[in-house]
Amino acid sequence: MHSALSPSCIESMRLLAMKLEYTTDQYVAELQRQGEEAQALVGGLETSALNWRPDGRSWSVAQCIDHLARTNSLYLEVIREAVERNEDQISPGSSVYRPAGWPSRKFIESMEPPPRRRFRAFRRIIPAQGGYRSDEVLPPFLTAQKELAELVQKCREMDLGSIRFHNPFLKGIRMTISSGLLLIGAHNRRHLWQAERVKERAGFPG
Numbered sequence: 001m002h003s004a005l006s007p008s009c010i011e012s013m014r015l016l017a018m019k020l021e022y023t024t025d026q027y028v029a030e031l032q033r034q035g036e037e038a039q040a041l042v043g044g045l046e047t048s049a050l051n052w053r054p055d056g057r058s059w060s061v062a063q064c065i066d067h068l069a070r071t072n073s074l075y076l077e078v079i080r081e082a083v084e085r086n087e088d089q090i091s092p093g094s095s096v097y098r099p100a101g102w103p104s105r106k107f108i109e110s111m112e113p114p115p116r117r118r119f120r121a122f123r124r125i126i127p128a129q130g131g132y133r134s135d136e137v138l139p140p141f142l143t144a145q146k147e148l149a150e151l152v153q154k155c156r157e158m159d160l161g162s163i164r165f166h167n168p169f170l171k172g173i174r175m176t177i178s179s180g181l182l183l184i185g186a187h188n189r190r191h192l193w194q195a196e197r198v199k200e201r202a203g204f205p206g
Contacts, residue, residue, distance in 0.1 A: 020105060020182060024095040024156040027181060028149045034188045035145045038065055041195050042138055046205070050137065051130045054201045062132035064195040068188055069140035070125040074168045075184055076148055079177055082165035083155060095156045097178040104179040111186035113193030122169045152181065 022030065041061055042050065050062045059067070099105040110117055152160075160177040167173040167180075175183070198204065 020099055020108065022097045022182070022185075024097075024152050027097060027152055027185070030185055031145045031149045034185075034192060035142050037192050038068075038138060038141055038195075041065070041192065041199070042134055045134060047133060049199075049205045050132055050134055052198070052203075052205055053130075054198060054203070058198070059127065059194065060130070060132070061195045061198050062130075062137045063127035064191040064198070065137050065141050066127040066132065067121065067125055068191050069144055070127070071187065072144035072148065072184060073140070074124065075180060076144055076151070078165045078168050079180055080151060082163055082177060083151070083158075083160075086163045087158075095158075095160075097181050098161060099182060100161065100176040100179045104175065104183075108179065108182050108186050111183060111190050113190045115190060115194075125169075148181075148184070 042065065045061065051060050053060045053063075099108055160181070161179075162176070164174040164176050165180060167175055
């Protein structure tokens with residue numbers, strides 16, 4: 001069923017998702033859509049296609065998904081810790097996620113596809129060079145998406161724009177949880193878009 005999604009359908013859904021304000025339910029729906037997109041990207045691919053790299057430098061489909069799983073697991077860990085540490089002090093909120101200000105807005109927007117600026121991946125989230133199998137690459141990403149959805153649903157009555165967490169990759173940078181959630185969504189769309197472009201490249205063995 002997932003593999004029936006056409007590239008044009010996926011692109012249309014992704015464009016609709018590119019916004020900077022989400023309710024909890026909208027955000028959970030976007031996480032679900034991203035999971036389905038990842039399943040559509042990987043579904044039916046042979047190992048050679050999953051690990052194929054266009055020019056020997058760009059990432060494969062599997063590397064894009066693995067990078068997201070690694071990144072989201074780390075973000076999930078620090079965001080969960082921030083919620084637990086401040087749970088008694090978090091004021092009730094409208095469960096609407098917005099950027100904290102102009103710098104957060106610009107950073108989130110810079111992650112949206114198509115990329116207008118390249119970022120070097122931090123060592124902890126650089127994917128393996130190859131050797132991925134389809135039954136191994138998807139579960140960590142889908143698990144992180146599921147756990148993130150469960151966390152925001154648990155916090156739907158909290159003002160997540162009122163507490164900050166330490167960005168696990170940028171030393172000294174603190175973000176509101178609302179901004180962090182929007183950043184995760186944009187970063188997911190960036191690399192799912194990248195994986196889709198890999199499948200469109202000449203020579204792709206899929």
